[in-house]
Amino acid sequence: MNALAAVTPHCHAVTLPAQDDFDAWRVAARALVQCGVAPDRVSWCAPGGEGDLFAAGGGELPVPAADAPQVWAGKTFVQLARTAICHADPARFALLYRLLWRHQANRQVLEDRADADVRRLEDFARSVRRDIHKMRAFVRFRAVEEDEGGERFVAWFEPEHHILRTNAGFFVRRFANMRWSILTPAGSLHWDGDALVEGPPAQRSDAPGGDPAEDLWRRYYASIFNPARLKIGAMLKEMPRKYWKNMPEAALIPELVAGAQQREAAMVKAGASEAGERPETLAAIDKAIHQCRRCPIGDLDNEAVMGEGPQDAPLMIVGEQPGDQEDLAQRPFVGPAGRVLDAHLERAGIDRNAAYLTNAVKHFKFVPRGKRRLHHSPTAKEIDICRWWIEGERAIVQPRLVLALGASAARSMLGKTVSISRARGQPHPLEDGSELWVTAHPSYLLRLKDEARDEQERLFQADLAAVAERLAELTG
Amino acid sequence: MQSLTVIEKLEILADAAKYDASCASSGTARRNSKGGKGIGSTEGMGICHAYAPDGRCISLLKVLLTNHCIFDCHYCINRKSSNVRRARFTPREVADLTLSFYRRNYIEGLFLSSGIVKSSDHTMEQLVETARILREEHDFRGYIHLKTIPEADPGLALRAGLYADRLSINVELPTDAGLTRFAPDKNPRQIEQAMGGMKAAMVEHKDAGKRFRHAPRFAPAGQSTQMIVGADGASDTQILGKASGLYQGFRLRRVYYSAFSPIPDASAVLPLKRPPLIREHRLYQSDWLMRFYGYRPAEVMAAAGEDGMLPLDIDPKLAWALKFRDQFPVDVNRAPREMLLRVPGLGVRAVEQILLARRHRTLRLADVAKLTVSIAKLRPFLVTCDWRPTALTDRGDLRSLLAPRTEQLELFAA
Numbered sequence: 071m072n073a074l075a076a077v078t079p080h081c082h083a084v085t086l087p088a089q090d091d092f093d094a095w096r097v098a099a100r101a102l103v104q105c106g107v108a109p110d111r112v113s114w115c116a117p118g119g120e121g122d123l124f125a126a127g128g129g130e131l132p133v134p135a136a137d138a139p140q141v142w143a144g145k146t147f148v149q150l151a152r153t154a155i156c157h158a159d160p161a162r163f164a165l166l167y168r169l170l171w172r173h174q175a176n177r178q179v180l181e182d183r184a185d186a187d188v189r190r191l192e193d194f195a196r197s198v199r200r201d202i203h204k205m206r207a208f209v210r211f212r213a214v215e216e217d218e219g220g221e222r223f224v225a226w227f228e229p230e231h232h233i234l235r236t237n238a239g240f241f242v243r244r245f246a247n248m249r250w251s252i253l254t255p256a257g258s259l260h261w262d263g264d265a266l267v268e269g270p271p272a273q274r275s276d277a278p279g280g281d282p283a284e285d286l287w288r289r290y291y292a293s294i295f296n297p298a299r300l301k302i303g304a305m306l307k308e309m310p311r312k313y314w315k316n317m318p319e320a321a322l323i324p325e326l327v328a329g330a331q332q333r334e335a336a337m338v339k340a341g342a343s344e345a346g347e348r349p350e351t352l353a354a355i356d357k358a359i360h361q362c363r364r365c366p367i368g369d370l371d372n373e374a375v376m377g378e379g380p381q382d383a384p385l386m387i388v389g390e391q392p393g394d395q396e397d398l399a400q401r402p403f404v405g406p407a408g409r410v411l412d413a414h415l416e417r418a419g420i421d422r423n424a425a426y427l428t429n430a431v432k433h434f435k436f437v438p439r440g441k442r443r444l445h446h447s448p449t450a451k452e453i454d455i456c457r458w459w460i461e462g463e464r465a466i467v468q469p470r471l472v473l474a475l476g477a478s479a480a481r482s483m484l485g486k487t488v489s490i491s492r493a494r495g496q497p498h499p500l501e502d503g504s505e506l507w508v509t510a511h512p513s514y515l516l517r518l519k520d521e522a523r524d525e526q527e528r529l530f531q532a533d534l535a536a537v538a539e540r541l542a543e544l545t546g
Numbered sequence: 547m548q549s550l551t552v553i554e555k556l557e558i559l560a561d562a563a564k565y566d567a568s569c570a571s572s573g574t575a576r577r578n579s580k581g582g583k584g585i586g587s588t589e590g591m592g593i594c595h596a597y598a599p600d601g602r603c604i605s606l607l608k609v610l611l612t613n614h615c616i617f618d619c620h621y622c623i624n625r626k627s628s629n630v631r632r633a634r635f636t637p638r639e640v641a642d643l644t645l646s647f648y649r650r651n652y653i654e655g656l657f658l659s660s661g662i663v664k665s666s667d668h669t670m671e672q673l674v675e676t677a678r679i680l681r682e683e684h685d686f687r688g689y690i691h692l693k694t695i696p697e698a699d700p701g702l703a704l705r706a707g708l709y710a711d712r713l714s715i716n717v718e719l720p721t722d723a724g725l726t727r728f729a730p731d732k733n734p735r736q737i738e739q740a741m742g743g744m745k746a747a748m749v750e751h752k753d754a755g756k757r758f759r760h761a762p763r764f765a766p767a768g769q770s771t772q773m774i775v776g777a778d779g780a781s782d783t784q785i786l787g788k789a790s791g792l793y794q795g796f797r798l799r800r801v802y803y804s805a806f807s808p809i810p811d812a813s814a815v816l817p818l819k820r821p822p823l824i825r826e827h828r829l830y831q832s833d834w835l836m837r838f839y840g841y842r843p844a845e846v847m848a849a850a851g852e853d854g855m856l857p858l859d860i861d862p863k864l865a866w867a868l869k870f871r872d873q874f875p876v877d878v879n880r881a882p883r884e885m886l887l888r889v890p891g892l893g894v895r896a897v898e899q900i901l902l903a904r905r906h907r908t909l910r911l912a913d914v915a916k917l918t919v920s921i922a923k924l925r926p927f928l929v930t931c932d933w934r935p936t937a938l939t940d941r942g943d944l945r946s947l948l949a950p951r952t953e954q955l956e957l958f959a960a
């Protein structure tokens with residue numbers, strides 16, 4: 071007879087050998103049910119837990135009569151109970167017994183999810199499962215050299231419930247060919263590649279303090295998150311602070327969060343300045359490009375040059391960028407290349423004044439050489455950035471046909487670089503239903519001599535003639 | 547230039563991978579490392595080993611083999627014309643990193659994608675080689691997800707499937723027009739062809755697996771894809787239409803949505819502001835409605851407004867219910883499962899529990915309250931033996947009574 075039983079003769083105190091010993095609980099519970107011991111007459115405890123005090127004498131279990139009825143427990147109950155018994159709450163043994171007791175009268179008791187006991191059982195099982203899951207997720211091994219050579223991976227973890235043993239299988243299956251130890255305040259596990267050995271409780275200082283791979287891991291952790299989308303609540307919900315102290319990467323969180331807003335602003339700025347809505351009139355675009363500094367060309371000593379021509383022109387002619395003279399005159403195509411273009415347009419029967427003339431890039435890109443400004447071609451990136459403006463112009467003018475002069479202009483319309491020799495002489499459909507035609511830039515003609523120039527002039531003229539013809543078809 | 551150290555490369559190539567939404571590592575064949583030479587296991591449900599301050603989980607080493615790229619897609623940070631720092635891993639370096647992280651229990655495996663260097667085929671070969679080193683040389687049994695290059699030789703994708711758990715091919719943008727505009731080097735037909743080829747290979751291997759016990763497994767976790775939201779003008783209904791087409795056509799496991807983020811070096815054809823993150827969330831919720839709640843695509847789309855956009859202030863399930871009020875209130879004690887699932891605020895779990903509980907008793911409002919997060923928002927849509935919402939479902943201001951309802955988000959939290 072134990073102490074408790076001696077005081078209250080009708081009560082039973084059961085001491086389980088371990089906090090998570092489901093099988094021992096089952097044996098005791100079965101006997102108690104068979105002897106008709108009601109739940110309120112049993113007190114349960116396990117070593118190290120509350121109620122240990124009364125366990126001193128060790129309780130004798132009542133012995134059921136030989137013809138006692140079988141104890142009934144459904145599969146769901148056994149499964150849930152096996153999990154829930156790992157819960158840290160000392161009341162779990164009694165709860166399980168109460169439900170087992172109620173089971174005998176009502177086999178469907180578990181199905182009533184609105185029942186308080188059932189819900190408590192589910193809650194217990196759920197937090198145990200969560201703890202098991204978090205242990206699988208948040209254990210961090212650190213490598214240590216072993217005396218006999220080779221590495222052992224050692225982790226320190228502080229589970230909330232009594233899950234160490236239940237969870238051992240997972241680590242064995244995953245790290246079967248590694249030697250590892252998991253140390254916890256309630257016990258430890260050691261695997262040597264063949265056998266699993268349980269050891270005594272450990273302290274944090276028993277585990278190694280660091281691992282060279284942690285620098286890599288921290289760098290990875292810091293790089294993989296997107297500072298443009300901070301969601302601290304979502305992080306905390308899944309990775310509560312209590313786990314942080316044993317996770318090497320968690321130390322970075324405060325500075326990552328603090329730096330995120332700044333990083334996002336920098337990202338946007340690196341992309342370009344805040345654009346807002348694109349202006350919807352040519353006059354407003356004209357004004358806006360003069361203030362534009364989205365690419366470095368705008369910072370040079372120059373002025374933006376706006377396109378010109380009728381707002382309803384059926385033909386839009388796109389050059390590369392304003393040159394020295396265009397920049398000074400503040401008008402497109404007024405320099406030497408413009409004069410070459412004019413001559414060919416006239417021969418092809420295209421009225422320059424009826425077309426909308428503009429450039430892919432709005433500012434003049436140059437390098438100063440003494441008093442002169444030497445033309446520099448814009449990069450693909452600068453063209454892509456400036457595309458914002460010419461798309462605005464195109465959306466307003468809505469030409470039926472766009473003629474791109476040279477590769478930069480073609481890129482501006484297509485978003486990709488094409489070769490002039492392959493792209494010329496045929497229409498390229500644009501998404502708004504208009505057509506793009508591509509030819510060389512007149513300044514290219516200016517750089518050639520003799521026969522080569524004659525040849526290119528002929529091709530250029532042929533392209534313009536084809537455009538004139540197509541334009542006549544399109545505009546009826 | 548001095549060559550970069552592994553840690554510097556990791557920084558660059560992980561940073562470049564952060565726009566990929568997928569990090570899932572679940573749904574593959576069960577494996578463990580017992581009886582083998584290496585490490586690794588997969589037990590159905592993937593494990594998230596850490597969470598980043600952006601709320602997303604980290605379950606895989608998600609990196610690019612290289613961020614050099616011969617393509618010039620405007621939404622992509624690695625585009626040819628971008629000025630980002632470039633780096634390049636060898637397949638062996640990635641394999642070593644994966645193993646070293648895996649041994650310390652930081653990850654479930656590897657999610658490898660790449661910019662296109664030299665050629666699509668060359669790049670795809672490098673991806674496959676990385677997986678081969680892990681599987682064949684190290685007997686690695688963890689999870690591998692490869693993002694395949696649709697322009698590469700289909701034969702390479704088939705080899706990839708023999709090593710990888712999951713393959714993905716990104717459709718990138720919901721409309722062909724958007725793709726032509728923002729990814730001039732990509733071709734929508736080619737992307738779909740590659741997906742089709744992948745689906746065919748999966749079906750074929752599954753079939754062989756039934757007949758021959760030792761038939762090789764082919765991408766047992768299936769294929770997935772990702773769409774960027776908010777870079778082009780596509781509406782939510784267009785996006786959902788595309789997604790449901792993909793689910794049906796290619797039997798995808800998942801469609802991921804990635805709200806377009808402003809990227810350094812973006813070109814000016816892209817909006818500079820990110821779309822509200824909540825939009826991405828609403829799309830995921832709609833996806834859930836189709837996959838777990840039995841909504842047909844057309845029904846989810848009907849929850850959108852005339853502009854084709856889902857409301858941002860309320861979730862799509864509530865939006866649907868408010869629009870089709872004649873379907874409510876639903877009698878908790880009598881309604882079939884499908885109708886219970888349509889009650890805003892009732893999740894799949896709660897519905898299962900109601901179905902079980904009502905076999906034993908007639909449910910009162912208080913009983914339902916115990917099974918759900920908040921009864922207040924459910925009341926207008928429910929009938930129990932002691933509650934009937936009279937005219938509540940007809941009230942014009944019902945929407946404003948129920949929105950904003952941030953708690954509803956919890957139900958969908960993945």
Ligand code: SF4
Binds near residue numbers: 366367368433455459
């Ligand atoms: S060249 Fe174009 S993008 Fe660059 S600053 Fe001028 S207008 Fe802006």
